[in-house]
Amino acid sequence: MYKGGKIIASLIxxxxxxxxxxxxxxxxxxxxxxxxxxxxxIEALAPADQQCIEPVEFMRANHMQLLNDxxxxxxxxxxxxxxxxxxxxFNMSLQDTCLSCHSTDAEKVANTGISxxxxxxxxxxxxANASPEFCASCHTYTAVxxxxxxxxxxxxxxxx
Amino acid sequence: MSINRRQFLRRAGMLTALGLGGTxxxxxxxxxxxVEAAGYGVKSNALKATRWAxxxxxxxxxxxxxxxxxxxxxxxxxxxxDFGNPKDEIKWIWKDDYEHTFTSQHNKYLEEQLVDxxxxxxxxxxxxxxxxxxxxxxxxxxxxSGIVAMDFHRCIGCRFCMAACPFGAxxxxxxxxxxxxxxxxxxxxxxxxxxxxxxxxxxxRLAEGLMPACVEASKGGLIFGDLDDPQSEVRxxxxxxxxxxxxxxxxxxxSIYYLVxxxxxx
Numbered sequence: 073m074y075k076g077g078k079i080i081a082s083l084i085x086x087x088x089x090x091x092x093x094x095x096x097x098x099x100x101x102x103x104x105x106x107x108x109x110x111x112x113x114i115e116a117l118a119p120a121d122q123q124c125i126e127p128v129e130f131m132r133a134n135h136m137q138l139l140n141d142x143x144x145x146x147x148x149x150x151x152x153x154x155x156x157x158x159x160x161x162f163n164m165s166l167q168d169t170c171l172s173c174h175s176t177d178a179e180k181v182a183n184t185g186i187s188x189x190x191x192x193x194x195x196x197x198x199x200a201n202a203s204p205e206f207c208a209s210c211h212t213y214t215a216v217x218x219x220x221x222x223x224x225x226x227x228x229x230x231x232x
Numbered sequence: 233m234s235i236n237r238r239q240f241l242r243r244a245g246m247l248t249a250l251g252l253g254g255t256x257x258x259x260x261x262x263x264x265x266x267v268e269a270a271g272y273g274v275k276s277n278a279l280k281a282t283r284w285a286x287x288x289x290x291x292x293x294x295x296x297x298x299x300x301x302x303x304x305x306x307x308x309x310x311x312x313x314d315f316g317n318p319k320d321e322i323k324w325i326w327k328d329d330y331e332h333t334f335t336s337q338h339n340k341y342l343e344e345q346l347v348d349x350x351x352x353x354x355x356x357x358x359x360x361x362x363x364x365x366x367x368x369x370x371x372x373x374x375x376x377s378g379i380v381a382m383d384f385h386r387c388i389g390c391r392f393c394m395a396a397c398p399f400g401a402x403x404x405x406x407x408x409x410x411x412x413x414x415x416x417x418x419x420x421x422x423x424x425x426x427x428x429x430x431x432x433x434x435x436x437r438l439a440e441g442l443m444p445a446c447v448e449a450s451k452g453g454l455i456f457g458d459l460d461d462p463q464s465e466v467r468x469x470x471x472x473x474x475x476x477x478x479x480x481x482x483x484x485x486x487s488i489y490y491l492v493x494x495x496x497x498x
Contacts, residue, residue: 147383150375151272152439161273168419223384223421 105213109206113173125154125162125169136218139166167224174206175226277441281458283359283378284433285487287469288352292453299327299352305449306431311422313409322403324431325354325446333478333490346492352454354446355380355401355431356478356486366396371428378459378487379433389426398479399486402430459487 073079114122124131126138142164145151154162163169204226211218235243293299306312306325313322327350331338334351361380363372371386372393394402408425416422420436423429434444442448447456457464466489469475475489 143385145272147381147385148373149272150377150435150439151274152278153273153275155271155273164272165419167421222424225416225418225422 105209109174109209111173111175111206113175117173124173125156125160127157139220142166166220167226171204171226175204275440279438279441279443281377281460283459283487284357284438285378285457285459285466285470285489286433286447287455287466287475287489287491289453289455289469289491290349290351291491292451293349293352298450298453299350302352302446302449302454303327305445308415309417309420309445310432311409311413311417311420312429313405313412313422314414315407315409315412320406322405322409322429324403324429325352327351328353334476335479336481337476351490352446353399353401353478354488355433356399356484356488357431357433359485359487360483362396362398362482362484363393363402366392368392375435377435377438379435381432381435382428382430384421384423384427384429387427389428391428393428398482398484402428404428 126134131138142154145154146164152164154164156162207218207220210216303325307314307323310324312324315321329350330342330347333353357378357380359378361372361374364374364380367373368390369386369388371383371388373381373383375381389404391404394400394404405423405425405427410422413422434442434446437444444454444456447454455466455469457466459467459470461467469491470489473491474493475491477486477489480486
């Protein structure tokens with residue numbers, strides 16, 4: 073190989089450089105978001121009704137797909153009710169169904185000192201606060217920024 | 233360290249097979265929690281129609297409050313912002329004078345009452361809507377119920393629909409509307425900057441078995457119903473009284489009928 077030594081040495085340096093983050097973080101545990109997601113609205117429900125509209129595992133993995141389907145069914149096809157795998161019917165609405173349980177009183181969040189960078193981000197009306205703590209707790213950690221909250225908003229306790 | 237073509241192809245093939253097999257080995261055997269939704273439906277008390285239409289009984293609009301009440305009922309539940317200047321104005325339902333409402337029907341001498349009277353105007357939910365044809369993203373579309381609906385998620389703010397609409401029924405959010413909504417209705421979303429909006433015939437209320445907000449607030453001035461149903465009140469009025477529509481010569485077939493004859497309609 074022509075100038076083989078230099079090429080191989082450069083390649084080793086290059087690979088070492090690329091893999092620095094991997095070795096740097098090796099063995100370090102990456103703490104996930106640890107937030108208590110229970111809300112007074114959920115606790116007020118009977119234990120049998122405390123399941124979300126679908127089992128937790130399904131919701132964790134597929135909530136984004138489900139919300140997309142809901143949007144299509146409501147906005148494009150004019151359907152308003154979702155009948156879940158157990159045959160229970162729910163009104164398909166992010167604001168009125170999801171957030172009736174998964175909402176956090178913005179004032180309470182501020183008082184408990186939970187940081188929520190997504191809350192009130194780019195928000196101009198104090199009565200409509202942005203991404204609820206429930207969504208932000210994971211989305212901030214994973215740097216996923218859905219644009220739901222540019223139009224939809226978490227209803228404040230006083231408004232309900 | 234040289235390989236011939238046969239060896240190269242053989243190794244490439246083996247690598248490909250390994251790659252494909254490896255993917256299946258990792259993902260194929262992983263159990264996925266699959267939940268089958270039973271489906272989607274509509275509420276049993278939802279109002280259904282094949283051609284929603286509205287009759288505006290002009291005899292019921294006498295004072296300034298008759299217009300204001302209706303406009304406020306609509307704009308407050310739909311989170312319509314008030315920018316405070318006519319250039320940025322967002323309107324779903326508003327009033328306009330005879331000359332601008334019925335542009336081609338301006339005779340030199342008209343009944344004085346008619347000329348001076350303001351008219352309640354809103355999206356006509358045309359049977360043949362030009363805005364739907366103009367929309368490049370199908371953000372505006374026509375429902376089987378006749379409602380010309382908007383999917384705000386899809387709107388790219390090109391404003392072709394505003395140019396296509398002969399009735400000026402569409403408004404564009406030049407600014408972030410949120411800080412200009414006085415009392416936010418938590419049950420309805422707001423819009424964002426760069427999105428067109430207009431009257432939706434309260435389809436979210438019809439789905440819950442309620443009449444449109446303007447109809448409820450009008451105290452009988454607005455009559456709403458299914459034009460295809462011969463028994464509906466709106467059909468009876470339209471087929472028994474003389475009504476006019478805005479710019480019928482354009483062939484868009486508006487669904488808003490103005491009952492201008494005066495007197496009691498029923």
